[in-house]
Amino acid sequence: MLSENSENQAGIKEYPDANGHFERYGGRYIAEILMPAVLELDEQRQKIMPDPDFNKELIDLLEKYVGRPTPLYFAKRLTEHLQGAKIYLKREDLAHTGAHKINNTIGQALLAHRMGKTRVIAETGAGQHGVATATAAALLGMKCRIFMGVEDIERQAPNVKRMELLGAGITPVDSGSGTLKDAMNEAMRHWVATVSDTFYIIGSVAGPHPYPVMVRDFQKIIGVETKKQILKAAGRLPDILIACVGGGSNAMGLFYPFLDDSTTLIGVEAGGKGLDTDEHAATLTCGSPGVLHGSKSYVLQDEHGQIAPVHSISAGLDYPGVGPEHSLLKDIKRVIYTTADDCEALAAFKMLCLHEGIIPALESSHALAYAIKEAPKRAKDEIMIVNLSGRGDKDLDMVVLALEKEK
Amino acid sequence: MNRLSKAFKNAAEKKEKALVGFVTAGDPTLDESKKIIKKMCESGVDILELGVPFSDPTADGPVIQRSSERALKNKITLETVLKITAELRQDIEVPIILFSYYNPIFAFGPQKFYEKARAAGADGVLVVDLPPEESDELTGGWNDGDFSLIRLVAPTTPSERIAKIAASASGFLYLVSMTGVTGSGGLNTSLIADLVREVRIYSDLPLCVGFGISTVDDVANVAQVADGVVIGSAFERLIEENIDKPDLAERLAERTEEYKEATKI
Numbered sequence: 001m002l003s004e005n006s007e008n009q010a011g012i013k014e015y016p017d018a019n020g021h022f023e024r025y026g027g028r029y030i031a032e033i034l035m036p037a038v039l040e041l042d043e044q045r046q047k048i049m050p051d052p053d054f055n056k057e058l059i060d061l062l063e064k065y066v067g068r069p070t071p072l073y074f075a076k077r078l079t080e081h082l083q084g085a086k087i088y089l090k091r092e093d094l095a096h097t098g099a100h101k102i103n104n105t106i107g108q109a110l111l112a113h114r115m116g117k118t119r120v121i122a123e124t125g126a127g128q129h130g131v132a133t134a135t136a137a138a139l140l141g142m143k144c145r146i147f148m149g150v151e152d153i154e155r156q157a158p159n160v161k162r163m164e165l166l167g168a169g170i171t172p173v174d175s176g177s178g179t180l181k182d183a184m185n186e187a188m189r190h191w192v193a194t195v196s197d198t199f200y201i202i203g204s205v206a207g208p209h210p211y212p213v214m215v216r217d218f219q220k221i222i223g224v225e226t227k228k229q230i231l232k233a234a235g236r237l238p239d240i241l242i243a244c245v246g247g248g249s250n251a252m253g254l255f256y257p258f259l260d261d262s263t264t265l266i267g268v269e270a271g272g273k274g275l276d277t278d279e280h281a282a283t284l285t286c287g288s289p290g291v292l293h294g295s296k297s298y299v300l301q302d303e304h305g306q307i308a309p310v311h312s313i314s315a316g317l318d319y320p321g322v323g324p325e326h327s328l329l330k331d332i333k334r335v336i337y338t339t340a341d342d343c344e345a346l347a348a349f350k351m352l353c354l355h356e357g358i359i360p361a362l363e364s365s366h367a368l369a370y371a372i373k374e375a376p377k378r379a380k381d382e383i384m385i386v387n388l389s390g391r392g393d394k395d396l397d398m399v400v401l402a403l404e405k406e407k
Numbered sequence: 408m409n410r411l412s413k414a415f416k417n418a419a420e421k422k423e424k425a426l427v428g429f430v431t432a433g434d435p436t437l438d439e440s441k442k443i444i445k446k447m448c449e450s451g452v453d454i455l456e457l458g459v460p461f462s463d464p465t466a467d468g469p470v471i472q473r474s475s476e477r478a479l480k481n482k483i484t485l486e487t488v489l490k491i492t493a494e495l496r497q498d499i500e501v502p503i504i505l506f507s508y509y510n511p512i513f514a515f516g517p518q519k520f521y522e523k524a525r526a527a528g529a530d531g532v533l534v535v536d537l538p539p540e541e542s543d544e545l546t547g548g549w550n551d552g553d554f555s556l557i558r559l560v561a562p563t564t565p566s567e568r569i570a571k572i573a574a575s576a577s578g579f580l581y582l583v584s585m586t587g588v589t590g591s592g593g594l595n596t597s598l599i600a601d602l603v604r605e606v607r608i609y610s611d612l613p614l615c616v617g618f619g620i621s622t623v624d625d626v627a628n629v630a631q632v633a634d635g636v637v638i639g640s641a642f643e644r645l646i647e648e649n650i651d652k653p654d655l656a657e658r659l660a661e662r663t664e665e666y667k668e669a670t671k672i
Contacts, residue, residue, distance in 0.1 A: 028538060032538055
């Protein structure tokens with residue numbers, strides 16, 4: 001009786017199935033050369049991740065090295081300014097290296113280490129995942145190579161220098177639009193050639209199974225902490241959670257522990273120069289199901305299945321795909337996906353600087369932009385939590401340039 | 408006997424191996440591409456692999472990436488490739504294997520693709536990023552034993568997996584010569600011989616080897632051990648290097664003859 005009952009309760013948190021399918025999404029759409037590596041990774045992570053020794057080591061590093069738990073901060077002045085719902089910020093920007101990406105890279109690098117791999121590679125857009133990977137590699141004494149689009153190298157220059165200082169080699173990628181998608185293409189090509197000793201640390205809840213579920217599992221600490229912290233601070237669950245969505249790792253990490261609760265979940269995609277132009281990266285809002293980078297998910301593409309060029313002021317959201325779990329959550333309407341455009345993100349960026357003394361990443365500024373729009377419409381006793389997924393030091397050049405253009 | 412089986416049988420009777428030639432459809436232009444393909448088929452290509460261009464070819468090296476970009480600039484779609492296939496089928500008996508990433512087929516509709524590809528006279532399809540774990544969604548509605556999904560085996564594929572792949576394969580098996588993207592250097596003939604020997608344990612299908620085969624010597628070496636030799640990037644490089652030459656198709660034909668000669672054993 002009991003087991004029958006628990007089977008009935010198996011809900012949206014039970015995905016994916018053994019083959020990495022989130023209903024029609026996910027899976028493993030990769031070249032045969034990589035299949036054995038991906039199958040081995042799936043087997044090993046299921047063995048290693050539940051191991052108490054592995055967890056002890058991971059938690060120890062997350063506490064003492066990354067600085068977890070990150071604070072849940074009540075943004076008092078911003079709340080007063082907007083005259084609506086109480087706004088809390090989950091301060092992932094305060095994690096070591098300045099973004100949530102480190103939660104995942106430490107986890108994957110430890111896993112790689114356990115699997116006997118001596119070398120890690122990663123793609124990066126904003127550079128935060130690249131920096132976090134280079135950091136984890138340095139910490140564990142592993143070789144590291146980062147693939148980064150030439151346009152992103154230009155607009156996220158400080159992160160390139162950080163990666164180099166951390167001992168990583170950088171491979172500039174000039175194919176396509178020279179952004180995150182192209183960096184991921186090149187990382188996959190490189191992985192195909194080096195798969196015997198190299199572990200690919202994918203930075204988002206994208207890619208072939210088991211990456212989407214594995215990255216989610218390393219990132220869900222964001223939501224687990226948030227839940228505890230808000231219960232302690234407010235004595236109840238929040239009404240609304242907001243996170244930006246590029247590939248979707250910070251959003252998945254925050255949302256996952258809340259999937260079975262009644263909290264409203266909002267994913268904010270990059271509206272770029274507007275949804276009526278071709279220059280946005282609103283994959284879930286404007287895309288259709290397709291296959292990119294190893295999994296089936298929403299994709300921005302033309303009618304012939306060619307991947308569309310995309311744009312966002314934020315390099316980390318400038319991506320035509322999205323993690324497969326988000327596609328399922330959109331279809332079943334558990335998460336509402338919306339957009340904030342470049343201008344709204346910039347305005348939110350400025351507002352947080354001035355009202356809270358916090359410089360947010362341009363990626364996180366998209367989530368803030370939604371909060372700023374939505375908070376005044378909500379009652380003052382409602383609780384809204386924004387995932388401040390990263391800090392904005394890397395974006396200063398871009399922001400200054402954009403603000404000058406605005407003048 | 409279907410066209411694929413016939414092609415291997417004909418080659419064997421002539422004491423040679425099958426030359427499998429890959430070109431991206433519509434590169435450098437639609438008309439020139441058709442001319443090139445016909446010439447190549449007349450000059451010794453036994454099996455044609457016709458590439459469907461894709462915006463994000465993650466298994467391909469720079470040469471085929473650029474050929475794909477050129478074809479996309481020419482607005483080549485899967486629909487165009489099927490049209491080219493049907494036109495070619497009017498004139499030639501060479502088996503045609505469509506070579507694609509999955510997304511263009513998925514966008515087109517897998518079942519519609521199957522029907523249109525067969526109607527056009529294609530003999531099969533090789534989908535680079537569709538391993539057996541996911542391929543039921545493509546082949547679920549197939550009922551024609553003469554239309555093959557060409558399966559791949561890589562040097563990284565363990566024995567039990569080779570057995571599984573071989574069990575569901577038809578047409579021929581495509582053996583990836585090395586761990587790398589298309590057009591890479593560093594061909595190792597003795598490793599290829601090992602791979603062929605191992606796969607042979609599990610399959611009686613013809614075994615074709617591809618990736619990184621570019622010189623006449625490479626072809627001769629691989630022809631010693633495999634049933635077919637796949638050339639892709641080397642043809643595309645020749646197209647790229649002679650893109651504006653009026654005798655482009657003849658140059659491809661000439662090179663095809665040299666490769667074909669090297670498949671004799």
